[in-house]
Amino acid sequence: MGLLTRDQLLTFRPPNSKIEVPELGGSVLVRSLSGREVDQIVRLESSGTESVSWQSKIVRLAVCDTEGKPIFADEDEEKIAALPFAAIARIAKAISEASGLTKQAVDNAEKN
Numbered sequence: 001m002g003l004l005t006r007d008q009l010l011t012f013r014p015p016n017s018k019i020e021v022p023e024l025g026g027s028v029l030v031r032s033l034s035g036r037e038v039d040q041i042v043r044l045e046s047s048g049t050e051s052v053s054w055q056s057k058i059v060r061l062a063v064c065d066t067e068g069k070p071i072f073a074d075e076d077e078e079k080i081a082a083l084p085f086a087a088i089a090r091i092a093k094a095i096s097e098a099s100g101l102t103k104q105a106v107d108n109a110e111k112n
Contacts, residue, residue: 016030016031028091029065037099041057052081056078058091059088059091
């Protein structure tokens with residue numbers, strides 16, 4: 001592997017992943033979160049915000065179309081939170097894992 005250029009780094013788009021969501025009878029495409037988005041989630045989670053709120057935000061940010069663009073808008077977050085929790089949790093877990101947003105990563109971020 002060669003060294004990446006500035007332009008390659010700044011225009012990098014991670015591949016989408018297809019996640020099966022049997023609770024909703026289908027699948028969704030997800031992308032990993034950016035560093036800025038992970039920071040938002042870590043702050044929400046560590047502030048004691050209820051689980052469904054930060055998981056709904058993860059889903060809103062990272063469920064995407066085939067080009068990696070989010071399919072949800074800010075105002076959709078409450079509607080996402082009204083979906084079956086098992087579906088929200090399944091999607092959010094896949095996004096979190098793809099983004100390196102594990103419990104250990106959150107704990108380390110809180111220390112810094």
